[in-house]
Amino acid sequence: MIETFLKQRIRRRHAEQRRFFQEIFDWTILLYLVIPVGLFIIYETVQILNGQADWVQTVPVAWILLGWILYGFLPAFYAWFEPADRLFFKPVPGAIVRMKWYSVRYHFARIFLLTAGLHLLCFPLHRLRFDQSSITVLLISLTLALLQPFFSFWTYRLSGQRFLRKWSGHLVLATGRITLLLLLWLQPHPVLFVFALCVVLFGSLHVRHWSRREDGLTEDILLSTKRQSSLSATVLELNGALPKPSHRKRPFLHLRLFKQTHQQLPLITYLRDPSKRRFLLQLFAAMNYGLLVLPWIGRGLVIAFVLFVLYQEVKQHALWFRQQRFYRLVDSRITASAENKVI
Amino acid sequence: MHVSIQQAGYDVGQPVLQEISFSLHPGSITGLIGTNGAGKSTTIQAMFGTLPWVEGKIDLPVSLAYIPEQPTYYEYLTLAEHLELVASLHETDHAYTERLLQTFELHAVTGDYVSSFSKGMKQKVMLVCALMQRADCLIIDEPFVGLDAVATIRLLHLLELERTRGVAILLVTHVLDSAERLCDDFVWIDQGRIKHQGTLAQIGEASGQPGARLFDIMEAMVLEHD
DSSP states (O other), X not given: OHHHHHHHHHHHHHHHHHHHHHHHOOHHHIIIIIHHHHHXXXXXXXXXXXXXXXXXXXXXXXXXXXXXXXXXXXXXXXXXXXXXXXXXXXXXXXXXXXXXXXXXXXXXXXXXXXXXXXXXXXXXXXXXXXXXXXXXXXXXXXXXXXXXXXXXXXXXXXXXXXXXHHHHHHHHHHHHHHHHHHHHHHOOOHXXXXXXXXXXXXXXXXXXXXXXXXXXXXXXXXHHHHHHTSSHHHHHHHHTSXXXXXXXXXXXXXXXXHHHHTTTHXXXXXXXXXXXXXXXXHHHHHHHHHHHHSOHHHHHHHHHHHHXXXXXXXXXXXXXXXXXXXXXXXXXXXXXXXXXXXX | OEEEEEEEESBTTBOSEEEEEEEOOTTOEEEEEOOTTSSHHHHHHHHHTOSSEEEEEEEOOSSEEEEOSSOOOOTTOBHHHHHHHHHHHSOOOHHHHHHHHHHTTOGGGTTSBGGGSOXXXXXXXXXXXXXXXXXXXXXXXXXXXXXXXXXXXXXXXXXXXXXXXXXXXXXEOSOHHHHHHHOSEEEEEETTEEEEEEOHHHHHHHTTOTTOOHHHHHHHHHHHHO
């Protein structure tokens, strides 16, 4: 039953994310972004297979490594708990443990596949630029994909710690992760793979220890709720698809809070408008198309044009917003209160 | 069934509860009483294992059901799905569950989402979900809040039946009249510690008012404090 319940939760989560993507994607994104990028990838793959990809030698490796370093912070691990589990699962012996174990399996499989897939995209770079054998590249992919779920797990465990322990832990973890990543990419010595294997073994023991404990449920629920509601819920709330919690409305009611936020309000209201947001995405998709097909001088013009359009859009919207009666009323109250303070 | 909490709280080293010790007996109802913020719900959290820091020993049966003060449910599940979930996690009797649904007048809304119910109906769902488990120990936090008079009377009868069945019940309540009528003994908590403990007669004697009712004892305490 718990397995079925978890599957239900995962399906719900995916449906929520699908809803989010449906909200922002339309055919223009497919036309200007997905198709050109897809064609570009197919073309370059054929070039690489024919040994005609000289550009690989000029790829900025430092930027790609930076991307990988940033990626390491992204995949989130969390136990699939909800507040009501305290009531329904807590009294059942073993239910919490099973839920934790299923969460581990789900997230580890997800993060492993994601990392391995992304790293395999860098296959040509390793083969042609660093002249590494296919076996070595596959080993690097496998090692990174095995390590990433554990790093995500440790990041999750550190989230619940107190300030000093939390940030010192994050520092050690990030340093270790970045060092291992750089060494695996640039100097993949056999000792490194053995060391990575030891990290994986230690991590497995830690995960096993954590998943067998029934305490700390409150903390797990808090962290899980926070992680799950971080991105998609925020976007859906901004969009109006999800009801907003009341605190989001309060800046409009309290002068002090409004004063702090009213400078950003034009931008927030701009992004809250689905048509404006879709326009932005279409603009970026068109820019991407232009960058792919035009020579370098044209690319510069495209970027300049997009930046100009963005500036004009935000400027016009801010102007329109400041002309609204509501804004002028609150603004005059702020000005009056500031003048009173001066007096 | 014995609860012995030396120290407990939401953060390590910051005790909210201290030296709380009492026993629950099969076939008996123990009332956990005290003012707002005295530590009653925190004691339950400690017993239930959801308080972050607990030092002490809590010996409760495996078969344990809990009815929270605030209805806690899955927003995306209907009442029937909630019942199905409980039935899959515990051994339940379908006929008894049906009777409970009839008692609390929920049989017509089993296909509806619990999140769409009123506060009182949600509280009834919590009661049904807990009682259908036929647990050996029941922990009930403010069961009468939000219930109409008919449901309250039916709940009192059900609790009597559970006591007869040999269930150990811990009842947290502010409704002193109902507590006095139902409970065999009391644990009175004040500022995270036990103030008085025992039967009504023992509490009356300990507070210097032998034979007094709970309300009178509390009233005297309030007047003395003011």
